[in-house]
Amino acid sequence: MKTIFLSGKRWMRTREPVSVLISSAEACNGVTIVKFKAGDTEYVVPVEKCSCPSKHTMEIDGEVFCEAEYCPDFLQRLSSCSSIKLRKHASVQALRLEGVLAEDATNPHLIVSAESGEKFVLKGYRLSSRWNPEPAFLEHLSNTGISPGLILSYSLDEQVLGILTEYIEGGTDPGSILYESMVSTLQGDYRVPESELGGVAATIAAFHNRMLECKEDWCRPRYAERTDIDRWLGRTAFYRLKLEKLGWNIGKAWAYLSQPVEEGFSRSLGQRILRTHGDLHFSQMLMKSNNFYILDFEGEPGRPAEFQRDLEPAIRDVATMLRGLSYIVFFAIANTLKLSQEEAFNYVLSGDSRVRLASDWAQEVSDVLLEAYLRRINREIVPASSPEEAYRLVLPWFVERALYEAYYEASYRADNIYAALATLYKTIPPLNL
Numbered sequence: 258m259k260t261i262f263l264s265g266k267r268w269m270r271t272r273e274p275v276s277v278l279i280s281s282a283e284a285c286n287g288v289t290i291v292k293f294k295a296g297d298t299e300y301v302v303p304v305e306k307c308s309c310p311s312k313h314t315m316e317i318d319g320e321v322f323c324e325a326e327y328c329p330d331f332l333q334r335l336s337s338c339s340s341i342k343l344r345k346h347a348s349v350q351a352l353r354l355e356g357v358l359a360e361d362a363t364n365p366h367l368i369v370s371a372e373s374g375e376k377f378v379l380k381g382y383r384l385s386s387r388w389n390p391e392p393a394f395l396e397h398l399s400n401t402g403i404s405p406g407l408i409l410s411y412s413l414d415e416q417v418l419g420i421l422t423e424y425i426e427g428g429t430d431p432g433s434i435l436y437e438s439m440v441s442t443l444q445g446d447y448r449v450p451e452s453e454l455g456g457v458a459a460t461i462a463a464f465h466n467r468m469l470e471c472k473e474d475w476c477r478p479r480y481a482e483r484t485d486i487d488r489w490l491g492r493t494a495f496y497r498l499k500l501e502k503l504g505w506n507i508g509k510a511w512a513y514l515s516q517p518v519e520e521g522f523s524r525s526l527g528q529r530i531l532r533t534h535g536d537l538h539f540s541q542m543l544m545k546s547n548n549f550y551i552l553d554f555e556g557e558p559g560r561p562a563e564f565q566r567d568l569e570p571a572i573r574d575v576a577t578m579l580r581g582l583s584y585i586v587f588f589a590i591a592n593t594l595k596l597s598q599e600e601a602f603n604y605v606l607s608g609d610s611r612v613r614l615a616s617d618w619a620q621e622v623s624d625v626l627l628e629a630y631l632r633r634i635n636r637e638i639v640p641a642s643s644p645e646e647a648y649r650l651v652l653p654w655f656v657e658r659a660l661y662e663a664y665y666e667a668s669y670r671a672d673n674i675y676a677a678l679a680t681l682y683k684t685i686p687p688l689n690l
Contacts, residue, residue, distance in 0.1 A: 261293055262316040268363050268383040270298055270668050279317070283413060285338035288325050290413055291317070292385055299385040301416055305331060313365075326365045326381045326419065329354040335411060342412040344392070352377070363558055363669075368424060376424040377408055382417055384558065388565045389417045390532070393475055394554035403464050404551050425550055428543035431457055432585065435539055435622065439589040442618045443611055449621050457542060458629035460549040461578065465571040466635050468531045476532035479568065481525045489522050489657065492564045496660035503667045505674065507660075510682050514656050521653030529638055530568040535560070537574045538581030559665035569654075571638045572647065575630060576654035579688070582619045583659070583680035590615060602675035605683055612683070619686035627651075648688045655688060656681070 259282070264274035275295050283290045290303045304315065307328035314321050325331045332352055335341050355368040358378060365381040382389060395407035405423040412418055431453055438448040469478055500507060534541070535556035543550045556565060590611065591601035605612055627644045641647040663677035 259318050261291065263295070265312060266315075267361070268365075269300070270296060283340055285340060286334045288331065288334050288338070289322075290418070300383050301385040301413070301418065302383060303331070303335070303381070303418060305334070324365060324381070326367055326379055327354070327357075332369075332379070332411075332421070340413060341418075343409060344411070345409045352379075364555075369421075376426060378405070378422045378424050379419065380422070381419040382555065385416060387562065389555045390475055391554040392417060392420055393473070394532075394534075395420070395422065397471055397473075397476065398464070398467060398551075401463070401467060402548065402550075403460060403467065404554070425543050425545055428545040428550070430540050431542050431544050431549070432539035432581065434544075435582070436585050436589055438622075439585050439615065439618060440593055443589060443593045443615065447614075447618070449618065449625060451625050453544065454622065454625045455629045456544065456547060456549045457539070457578070458626050459633055460542070460551060461537070461574060462630050462633035464534070464551055465531070465574070465638050466633075468533075468571075469529070469635060469638055471532065475566075478529050478531040481528050481530045481568075481570070483526065485530060485568070486522045486526060488564065488567055489569070489653075490519060492561075492567070493518060493653075493657045493660060495561060495564075496657070496664040499664050500660065500667065505663065505667070505678065507663075507678070507681075518653040518656050521649060524650060525570050528570060528640060530570050531638070533569045533571060533574045534577075535569075535574075537577045539578065539585070540581070557661060557665070559661065559668055570650065571634070572641075572650045573654040573658075575627065575639075575647070576651045577658050578626065579623050579651060579686060580655050580658045580662070582622055583685050584676055586615045586619050586685050587676040587680055598672050598675040602679040605679040605685070608683070616683070616685050616687055620689065623686045623688065645689065652688055 259279045260276055261279050262276045263269060277293045277295050279291045279293045281292045288303055288305050290301060292299060292301050303325035304322035305325035305328040307323050309323035309327040313324045313327045336343055352369040352371060355370050355376065358366040358368050364383055367379045368376055369379050370376045392407060392410040395404055398404045399406060405425055408421040410417060410420045434450050434453050438450050441448045468476060471477055497507065497511060534551065534554060536553065541551065541553050543552060587601060587605065590604065591598060596604060624644060627647055631641060631647060639647065641650060659677060659681040663674055666673040666677050
């Protein structure tokens with residue numbers, strides 16, 4: 258049994274260097290796909306011998322390998338392996354590695370190009386034995402303009418190892434636009450980017466309307482039953498209890514949020530639920546000209562396995578978008594005032610005038626986004642005719658998402674828990690509460 262040494266991998270739950278035993282290894286044509294467990298989490302990583310930056314390497318019995326996505330011939334080698342299931346949606350020529358995309362992403366993202374000059378995004382996955390609907394999402398959304406097109410996907414047994422998609426060159430992260438707007442507002446130049454928010458809302462509504470039409474088992478909509486509500490409550494309780502075990506007592510916040518959460522979930526009884534994006538926020542989208550695209554459909558990386566296949570009301574994706582404003586507000590305040598995360602946490606709780614200004618900005622952004630979404634969404638999906646009604650549907654999912662974020666941050670990026678909790682305690686945006 259071989260030993261693998263890993264250090265500083267963003268896709269691992271621990272930042273500390275670890276040595277673990279490889280549980281299985283599938284070798285073919287110079288690529289070896291290794292599986293191993295670190296803590297309670299199992300990972301799958303293709304490795305190869307090539308030249309790559311040290312941060313993309315790992316040691317196996319003292320020998321240095323690269324994460325194979327960073328090797329220029331990876332897909333060509335993999336395509337000749339009989340054990341790999343390669344599902345092609347378009348033919349590609351020999352591919353050349355152009356560079357790394359989204360260095361801060363949990364999973365590897367690289368830009369590769371064909372001899373024709375056309376560019377693609379190669380995305381690898383690291384969590385093993387995890388249901389991953391992203392290839393199915395991209396197939397269902399093909400030719401809709403809602404997401405980049407799927408070129409191919411590759412799997413070992415039932416484990417999806419990665420995908421190749423269209424590259425939206427020159428796209429802008431809408432989250433960066435909102436962040437700049439928030440910073441300008443804090444500096445005295447109040448701005449709300451209404452045009453961009455309208456484009457974001459239109460794309461999300463188009464996505465949900467499209468998912469209502471899905472007929473396959475993985476995504477077929479149905480009506481919410483009491484068991485669904487109990488599962489959502491159980492999931493929320495799981496995150497809350499995990500936080501308490503990690504030493505974060507949210508009892509005061511939960512005291513006034515628990516009843517609205519339970520009542521809010523119960524409002525979905527008998528309503529349509531469908532396959533949502535699951536991890537939607539402004540930086541999971543790209544804007545190019547007047548077109549907006551949704552990215553990264555594999556769901557929340559920290560969601561427990563028993564809840565990964567849950568169907569949910571479409572309004573949850575709206576709630577996670579609005580929840581994304583919380584992080585934008587928090588980091589804009591921290592960076593503008595040059596505060597540490599702990600200092601920013603205390604500052605947000607202080608309710609200073611700039612916190613109130615930021616909260617008002619976040620509420621207006623929420624209003625603009627929600628109103629534009631409601632104008633376009635099928636009423637069968639979201640039974641709300643006004644933002645006030647929609648906010649009542651948003652609230653429980655906003656809280657559930659905030660608790661998930663805090664649990665995720667505590668597991669992966671401990672400092673960021675201040676961002677997750679401060680804006681829950683202060684409910685930013687206020688959601689018209």
